[in-house]
Structures are given as C-alpha cells and as structure tokens.
Amino acid sequence: MADGFARLTNKPQAVIVHVDVGTQALGPAVHNASCGRVPVLIFAGLSPYTLEGELHGSRTEFIHWLQDVPDQKAIVSQYCRYTAEIKTGKNIKQLVNRALQFATSDPKGPVYLTGAREVMEEEIEPYQIVQEHWSPVITGNLPQSAVEEIVTALIEADSPMIITGFTGRRQESVAKLMKLADTIPGLRVYDAGTTEMSFPFNHRASVNPAWGAGMWLQSADVIVVLDCDVPWIPTQRKPRADARIYHIDVDPLKAQISLFYIAATARYRGNSGAALVQLMDFITSNQEMMMELAEPIYVQRWTALGAIHAANLEGSAAKAVLPAEGFNSPINMAYLSARIRDNLPKDTIYATEAVTNHVRMMEQLQPSIPGTSFTKGAGGLGWSCGAALGIKLAKPEAFVCSITGDGSFIFSHPTAVYWISAHYGLPTLTIVLNNGGWVAPRVSAKIVNPDGLAQKVTAEELGIGFGELPPDYGAVAEAAGRGRIWKARIEKAGEVVDTLKQAVEVVKDGRGAVIDVLLA
Numbered sequence: 001m002a003d004g005f006a007r008l009t010n011k012p013q014a015v016i017v018h019v020d021v022g023t024q025a026l027g028p029a030v031h032n033a034s035c036g037r038v039p040v041l042i043f044a045g046l047s048p049y050t051l052e053g054e055l056h057g058s059r060t061e062f063i064h065w066l067q068d069v070p071d072q073k074a075i076v077s078q079y080c081r082y083t084a085e086i087k088t089g090k091n092i093k094q095l096v097n098r099a100l101q102f103a104t105s106d107p108k109g110p111v112y113l114t115g116a117r118e119v120m121e122e123e124i125e126p127y128q129i130v131q132e133h134w135s136p137v138i139t140g141n142l143p144q145s146a147v148e149e150i151v152t153a154l155i156e157a158d159s160p161m162i163i164t165g166f167t168g169r170r171q172e173s174v175a176k177l178m179k180l181a182d183t184i185p186g187l188r189v190y191d192a193g194t195t196e197m198s199f200p201f202n203h204r205a206s207v208n209p210a211w212g213a214g215m216w217l218q219s220a221d222v223i224v225v226l227d228c229d230v231p232w233i234p235t236q237r238k239p240r241a242d243a244r245i246y247h248i249d250v251d252p253l254k255a256q257i258s259l260f261y262i263a264a265t266a267r268y269r270g271n272s273g274a275a276l277v278q279l280m281d282f283i284t285s286n287q288e289m290m291m292e293l294a295e296p297i298y299v300q301r302w303t304a305l306g307a308i309h310a311a312n313l314e315g316s317a318a319k320a321v322l323p324a325e326g327f328n329s330p331i332n333m334a335y336l337s338a339r340i341r342d343n344l345p346k347d348t349i350y351a352t353e354a355v356t357n358h359v360r361m362m363e364q365l366q367p368s369i370p371g372t373s374f375t376k377g378a379g380g381l382g383w384s385c386g387a388a389l390g391i392k393l394a395k396p397e398a399f400v401c402s403i404t405g406d407g408s409f410i411f412s413h414p415t416a417v418y419w420i421s422a423h424y425g426l427p428t429l430t431i432v433l434n435n436g437g438w439v440a441p442r443v444s445a446k447i448v449n450p451d452g453l454a455q456k457v458t459a460e461e462l463g464i465g466f467g468e469l470p471p472d473y474g475a476v477a478e479a480a481g482r483g484r485i486w487k488a489r490i491e492k493a494g495e496v497v498d499t500l501k502q503a504v505e506v507v508k509d510g511r512g513a514v515i516d517v518l519l520a
Contacts, residue, residue, distance in 0.1 A: 001420075003029065003038050003383065004351060004390025007196065007374050010169065012039035012103050013390075019045050019067045023075045023112075028380025028411070033110045034079040034256065035229070036195050036377015037166060039103040041096070046072060046085070046116040057117035076112050078256075081105075086115035089122040097134035104136040106250035106271070139250050139271040146268055147278045150224060150246050154184055155289065157222035157244075165193025165228030166272070171370035173273035174198060177226075180276055181205040183283055184293065186301030188216050193228050194358065194375050200368035204302075204309040210363040211312040222246075225262065227272040229254065239263075248275050316363050327494025330520030333357045333433070335493055337364030340431065343500040345399045347372060349391050352403045353384035356439045357519075361403065382411030388428040389420055399507065400428040406466070407438040409473055415480045421512040422481035429507050430514045432473045437465035477514040489516040 002013035017023055023044050033040050047068040050058040059065070073083040082102035086095055099111040142150075154160045162181075167173045168191075177199055181187050189206060190213045191199040199206055207213040214237040217223075223239055225231045225247045232238050239245060247264040250271065254260040268275070283289055292298075320338035323329035341364060352375045354361045367373035374391070376383035388402035404412065409432050421428060437459050445454035459465025474487025486506040490499050496517075503513040 001386050001390035001393065002040050003033055003036070003377075004374070004387030005394040006038050006040060006390075007036070007169075007387070008349070008371060008391050008394045010039070012041055012100055014041045014043065017042065017044045019047060020069045020072050020075065021067070023072060026076065028382060030076050030079045030110055032377040032380040032383055034377070037106075037108045037169065038110065038377060039100075039108040040110045041099055041103055042076070042080075042110060042112045044072065044112070044114050045120070046114050048117045050118060055118040055121070057119075057121035072114055073112060076110075079110060080112045081107075081109040082111040084113055086113055086119055089119060089124040090127075093127070093129050097129070097131075101134055101136055106137070106139050139274070140269070142248065142268050142270050142275050142278050146246075146266065147275075147282050149266070151279055151282050151289075153222045153244055153246070154187060154224065155283075155293065157220075159188075159216070159220045160184065160186065160222045160224075161188045161190060161216060161220035162224045162226055163190045163192050163217075163228055163231040164198045164226040164272075165191070165231070166195065166198065167227050167276075168193075168196040168198030168370055170273045173276060174200070174370040176273060176276035176280065178203055180280055183280065185298040186305065188220070188305070190217070192231050194362070195377055196375075197367040197370060197373040200370075201362075201366035202368040204305040206309065208363065209359045210316065224248065225264070226275070229257070229260075231262065248272055316366075320364050322493055325493075327492060329493045331490065331493050331496060331517060332520050333360040334364055336433075336496060336517060336519070337361045339496045339500060340401070340403070341365050343497060344401060344429070344504060348399045348401050349395070350374065350401050350403060351384040351388040351391060353381065353405060353408045354403055354433055355381075355405050355408065356443050357405070357433055357435075381405075381408045382413065384408065385412040385414065385417045385430055388430070389417060389426050392426045392428050393424075399504070402428060402430045404430065404432060405438075406432055406434045406436070406470065406473065410471065414473070414476050418477040418480035418485050418512060418514075419482075422484035425510065427507045427510055427512045429503050430477070430512070432514065432516045433519055434470070434473070434516055435519045436470065439464070473516045474514045477512070481512060484511055486511050486513040487516070488513070489518070491518040 002015050006013045017026060047064045048057055048059045077083045082099050084095060084099065086092055099113055103109065103111045167177055177189065181189055181203060187205055189199045207216050217232055217237055218240060220239060221243055223243055223245045225245065227249050245262060245264045247262060247267040248270055250269065252267040252269055319334040323332065347369060350365065350373045352361065384402045384404045388400045392400045441464050442454055442462065445452060454462060460467055474489060477485045478487045488499050490496055499515060503515055506513045
C-alpha cells in the first residue's frame with residue numbers, strides 16, 4: 001500500500017514493522033521500492049538492551065532474547081538509501097528528517113530506522129526544529145555545452161531515439177517529452193522502464209516491444225537514455241556500434257547495481273524533467289534551428305511516423321479480435337486486455353503485474369494518461385494488489401484496477417489485502433490472469449537453453465504448475481472480505497465483456513471485485 005501511495009503522489013510514506021521478523025517479511029517489497037525509486041520510511045523496533053529493569057522499557061518477555069540479533073539493519077541495508085539506529089529521543093526529529101532527506105532525494109528509495117524500547121520510552125523536553133531546513137537535495141541541470149551537443153545530435157540524426165524509464169514519475173515531465181517529440185519530427189520514444197507510463201501509446205513517436213522497438217534501437221544513430229535502468233539487454237538486442245549515446249539520469253552510474261554500463265558518448269547526472277525543458281528552450285530560442293525543423297525532410301519523417309503508428313495500432317487491434325471459435329473460444333491475452341481497455345473507465349489507474357504477459361497486455365491497454373499505469377519496481381512478486389489499495393487511498397475518487405498473474409496473487413497476501421479493502425472501504429477491481437502457475441521460470445530457461453530439459457517436462461514436474469485444482473482466487477478474496485468482495489470466474493471469450501461491465505458497476509457501488517480469468 002505504501003509503495004502504491006508513494007508512486008502515485010511522490011510523497012514519502014511510513015511503514016512500521018516488528019523488529020527483525022517484521023523486517024524480514026518486507027523482503028520483496030523493499031527490493032521493489034529500492035529499484036523502483038519509491039520514497040518509504042521504515043521503522044522497526046529492536047529488542048530492549050537492558051534486562052534487569054535498569055531503564056523503563058527493559059526486557060519483559062521471553063521473545064526479547066530470541067529477537068536480539070547482531071545487526072538487524074543488515075537485513076535490508078543493501079536495499080536502502082540510508083539506515084540508522086535511533087539512540088536517544090533528544091535528537092529523534094533530526095534523525096527522522098535526515099532519513100526522509102535520503103528517501104526523497106534522487107534517486108529516491110526506502111530508508112530504515114530502528115530503535116529499542118528504552119529509547120521509545122525515554123522522556124524528553126519538547127523541542128522544535130525548522131522543518132524547511134530538511135528539504136531534499138535538488139538535482140542539477142545539464143551544462144549548456146551538453147544541451148547544445150545533444151540537441152544538435154538529435155536534429156542531425158537520421159534515426160534519433162529516446163529511451164526512457166522513470167520520466168513519468170514526475171507526471172508533468174511526460175508532456176515535456178511529448179513536446180520534444182513533436183518538435184523534432186522523426187524522433188522515436190521507447191518507454192523501456194514500465195514502472196510507470198512515461199510516454200503515451202497514442203503518440204505517433206511511441207514504440208514498444210510489440211511495435212518493433214528492438215528494430216528501431218538497432219537502427220538508431222543517436223540515442224538519449226533518459227532516467228532508465230535497463231534501456232536494452234545486450235544479449236537480445238543492442239545499439240549499432242557507431243551510435244552516439246547520451247545518458248541523462250539522476251543516478252547514471254547505478255550505484256546500487258553491481259554490474260552496469262552502456263557505451264555512452266557522455267553521461268550527465270541531472271533531473272530529466274529539467275533537462276527536457278533545457279533542450280526545448282534551446283531549440284525554440286534558435287530561429288534557424290526551428291526553420292530547419294520545418295523543412296520537407298522533417299515533414300516527411302513526421303508523416304512517416306504517423307503512418308507507422310497507425311499501422312501498429314491496426315496490427316494490435318487485429319490481434320485482439322474475437323477468436324475464430326467465437327464466444328465459446330478460450331480467452332487469449334490480447335482479446336482480454338483490449339476488452340479491459342474498452343470496458344473500464346478511460347481514466348482507470350492500473351497497477352499491473354502480468355510478468356510473462358506484460359508486453360501483450362500493454363500492447364492492448366495502451367496507457368496514454370500520465371499517472372494511470374504502474375507496475376512493480378523490480379522482481380518482488382505480490383506487489384499489485386496491495387499497491388492498488390495504496391493508490392485508491394491516495395486518490396479515493398479514482399477507479400483502480402489491479403491486473404496480476406495467478407502466482408503473483410498468491411504472493412500478495414490476499415487475506416490482508418481484501419480484508420483491508422472491505423474494512424476500510426477501498427474498493428478496487430482485481431483481474432487474475434490464470435495461466436495455471438508460474439510460467440516465467442520456463443520462459444527464462446528457454447532463452448538460455450531452447451531445447452533443454454525444462455522444455456520437455458510438465459509444469460508440475462518443474463514445480464511451477466498448480467495442477468488440476470488450483471486455488472479459487474475469488475473465494476479467497478470473498479472470504480477475507482467476509483462476503484463484501486464480489487467474485488467471478490470466466491473461462492470463455494463470450495463471458496468477458498458482460499463480466500467486466502458487471503464488475504465495474506460493483507466497484508463503483510463501493511465493493512471490491514475479483515475476476516479469475518482462465519487464459520488459454
């Protein structure tokens with residue numbers, strides 16, 4: 001929930017857990033928040049450090065001995081921007097604010113504080129601090145020489161490309177990137193980060209894996225990597241050898257990733273939103289440059305982008321038609337995703353965790369409104385259902401939809417999620433993509449060994465399949481919500497539209513809903 005709330009609002013959230021065991025339970029969530037640049041302050045208690053009543057708060061229970069671990073911070077320290085122990089109440093405000101400075105300064109991320117019970121019980125004199133003195137660090141602008149070089153390179157390029165990832169975290173930056181794409185006809189933009197929508201699908205400059213992003217990457221002669229952790233996977237596709245690459249990021253060296261490098265011509269530590277303004281200001285203030293961009297070659301490029309984009313949309317639509325078997329046919333991902341887009345409110349906020357179905361899903365959802373599409377920050381499964389609650393809490397008037405794999409649903413702590421949803425009046429729609437287990441391990445194995453043993457055995461033999469009697473996901477949610485969660489299961493294409501429409505009305509009426517969709 002804290003992750004979802006912070007992702008939508010950019011406001012830091014606080015999470016309180018119980019000593020070492022509570023910290024351990026945060027494992028996947030801390031990993032996601034760290035890689036996803038999510039500002040969260042975590043506080044955990046420590047076992048009391050006195051045992052004979054020397055101080056108020058001294059040990060009183062058997063478990064205090066067993067939870068006294070050598071270094072509790074070490075459980076999560078490598079995922080955090082800052083960790084510290086609160087040792088006295090006399091400077092607690094300064095320590096908390098210092099932690100929040102780390103959490104909210106780029107690259108944002110989780111911070112972790114601990115404190116023993118004796119400290120929490122300490123009596124202190126009230127005191128004040130000047131809160132304005134604890135603001136986050138401001139990331140700098142690009143050098144003017146870099147602005148001129150990058151703009152000139154993009155305009156002179158035959159096939160320029162921007163690859164973005166976190167730009168959409170500042171929702172106003174999406175419009176800035178769109179304006180740059182409008183100003184330099186022929187510029188393509190690939191949103192490779194997926195953690196939030198950083199460039200709209202409905203813009204003619206948009207490319208994605210289903211629309212040949214890899215092909216355009218390989219042909220690009222100038223590439224600007226803008227706030228992106230994984231712009232490409234070299235073993236799959238990579239830029240041509242003579243491409244000029246400029247890397248702009250709040251963390252261009254990726255300090256928390258052991259192995260990272262790209263063959264960049266130049267790297268700049270800076271705010272991507274501010275950099276976009278600098279690039280645009282330089283172009284629009286240069287009359288000669290603006291006249292050049294109006295020449296026939298650029299008009300042709302703009303027209304070509306529009307034609308390619310229209311053809312891509314037509315191709316995607318063709319994949320999403322009702323299967324040949326008609327209403328009784330099995331449900332495929334393209335058909336389901338397109339019907340979700342068509343039948344949910346246009347401004348729905350999506351928290352998605354489709355894993356192996358992600359590319360097919362996004363090709364049809366086609367998110368185009370900033371702040372309406374989020375996915376987990378990294379590999380910790382079980383994110384989307386709780387994140388949807390956080391988003392709903394942050395924006396109660398929004399229609400929020402979680403799309404999750406069946407394996408991820410199991411990891412999402414659904415008992416807690418749907419009890420909270422019902423108890424606190426946070427209705428969301430959950431769509432479970434039921435493909436019978438965890439497909440990702442087999443896919444990963446196939447990439448490395450296409451004809452290996454993993455491709456010759458059943459999912460159950462691999463330990464990744466749920467067999468003939470998988471969990472009843474809707475029933476789990478219904479039970480957790482004490483009957484206040486509506487559930488449905490669909491197995492045929494003809495059931496999709498009516499069920500989605502019914503679920504939308506249920507959620508609008510104030511109840512959560514879970515649809516279990518059996519995929520072909």
